[in-house]
Amino acid sequence: MAKELDKFFESYLSKKPLFKNKKALQDQFTPENISHRDEQIEQMAGILAPALRSEKPSNIFCYGKTGTGKTVVARYVADQIMETAEKRGIPLEIVYLNCKMKRVADTEYRVIAQLCNIFGKAVPATGLPTDEVYKSFVNTIEEKNKLIILVLDEIDQLVEKAGDGILYNLTRLNSELKRSQISIIGISNDLVFVDNIDPRIKSSLSEEELVFPPYNALQLQDILKERVKLAFRPGVLEEGVVEKCSAYAAREHGDARRALELLRVSGEVAERKNKLKIDIKHLDEAEEKIERDRIVDIITTxxxxxxxxxxxxxxxxxxxxxxxxxxxxxxxxxxxxxxxxxxxxxxxxxxxxxxxxxxxxxxxxxxxxxxxxxxxxxxxxxxxxxxxxxxxxxxxxxxxx
DNA sequence: GTCAATTCACATGAAAGAGACCACGGTCTAGTG
DNA sequence: CTAGACCGTGGTCTCTTTCATGTGAATTGACGA
Missing domain, CATH: 1.10.10.10 (Winged helix-like DNA-binding domain superfamily/Winged helix DNA-binding domain)
Incomplete structure (x- = not known):
């Protein structure tokens, strides 16, 4: 048995991998250029640019369905602006917080506590009164003496669980702050989300709005092709795989994330079967596997x-x-x-x-x-x-x- | 046959309770010099 | 004298229970043709 395993590993290593860089297909990956989102990038950059002059930029509210590039765009613009700010020594800090993460940032208390921790002020995970944590938060950022841009991803999840009080408090915080200022970028998957929150919060939160329409099949194809170049070694994809993959995803509301996952899993399926190329059958299998994994995952948890x-x-x-x-x-x-x-x-x-x-x-x-x-x-x-x-x-x- | 009232079997909402966590401060205990 | 163990307190958070109210169409029964 030991020998066989030995052989297995040997042959595994001697195989030419299909992937060149699998990371390019994963969620957190921020590509160097983002296709079909120029308009949003420009808008967002335009809105945030005053931050470089230490003026508080307007709050932004981004919405669009899952996998339409909201997070990627926000991260991209944030990275770019930070780079410039660092070069020039401009006091700016951008914090990204995903509100969907369970047990990290899905209640008012936890969001604030998490923010405190990010800013280097240790706050217990529970046990303190909420306003105490607020005070602590205000003090911490006041000390920073910086302009802070807060990116709240999946903000709809937060409001659904914790109510809109937190948004109210956050938007109001600026009046308490003397030396620092906060701008908020809210990202939501839910299109009707804004209609359900307090109109006062709505008006202050969405001073600017960015809409991310779903990608159509052709745009998805472009995006996939771009990533395929990064992720796979040349020539491992059969004709038509990218096309079919983007067609699948376009059918599901133009979700690029899903398209990328599909592609990644098909690659894994093909690799496991010792195939040298990825074809359409693998794509089908991958789709089934993703669905099965999703259900199994849901049920076990x-x-x-x-x-x-x-x-x-x-x-x-x-x-x-x-x-x-x-x-x-x-x-x-x-x-x-x-x-x-x-x-x-x-x-x-x-x-x-x-x-x-x-x-x-x-x-x-x-x-x-x-x-x-x-x-x-x-x-x-x-x-x-x-x-x-x-x-x-x-x-x-x-x-x- | 027609129409409004009735009725069923839950759906849906709101509020309150229970119990698990967690930090904090005070008290107790054992080890150290 | 001091560090660490141990408690009670006060807070959050999640999952449940309790109580109250809502709902949509099949059924019923009165009514008129």
Missing amino acids: QPKQSQLTLHSIFSLNFNGNKGLFTGDVYDIYKNNCNKCGLKPLTQRRVSDIIAELDMLGVINAKVISKGRYGRTREISLAIPDSSVNEVKEILLDSLNL
Whole structure:
């Protein structure tokens, strides 16, 4: 066995890798030139430019669907402006914070605490009153005596979880600051997000607005080709792979991130199969794999109660029932709870869990009215047949059934 | 047959509670000089 | 005398429960044709 493994590694190394630089296909990568976003880059640069004269730039609000280049553009412009500022010794600091990161920046307290930490003031992860942390934050940046640009990525997630109070406080902060100033760049995936926040905050937050429209298939192709040059060794892609890949992604609202992921995974699939080229079949496989991984990932990270709810839906579904309703699921769920020793939750909560599972795309749950027979959710599985068994295994395993 | 009222089985909202975390400050304890 | 262990307090955060209110169409039953 040891010898075989030895051989395996040898042959692995002797193989010519398909990838030249895989990083170019990953999320955090900031390419040197960004195609089809010149307009946004120019606008953003124009708005932020006053920072170089130590004047507070307007707050910017960027929105557009996922994978339309918002983050990349923001990072790119930030990098460039920082470079200039450093060269000239201009007191400017740009902080990037992704509000979606769980347990790091998804509540008001944590965002402020995180910012304090970034600015070099240690603040406990919890335990202090929020206004205390605010004070500490104000003092810290006041000491800095700098212009600060705060990039809040996925700001919609933050507001959804923590309310818009934090934005209000942040925008108001400038009046308390004497020596430093803060500008905010908010980035949101949610297009209607601005309509739901307090109009006062809205007006101060989105002094300038940048819209990022989805890429169309041709633009995606350009972007992919650009990255392919960086990421793969020449000639490893079959004809038509890039085209099909961008077509896939364009169908999904022009999401460039997804297109890049698809390409990366196809490369990995082909590599694992010892192929010298990546063809369209690999692309299909990659798509399936991404979807399967996504679902498996979602399910394994769910809390036990959610898993049990899902398991109950599974077992009902397997008995051939077509119309599954909340009440049925809850009955089975309660039985299952007894079986594996969990304390059953109330129906109210299970109803929410079902809604959450629907949001995650694991099941379809549609609210229907059955007239005299009440209102309920009609539930069905949204998992492709090919992964149903795998998921079932995972659930049984995780629940010790 | 038509129409409004009724009714069901939850959905959906709001508020409050429980329990896990965490830091802080005070007190106790054991080790050190 | 001091560092570290140990507690109680006061705060946040997440997950739940409790209580209240909302909802949409099948059903019902009165009414008129």
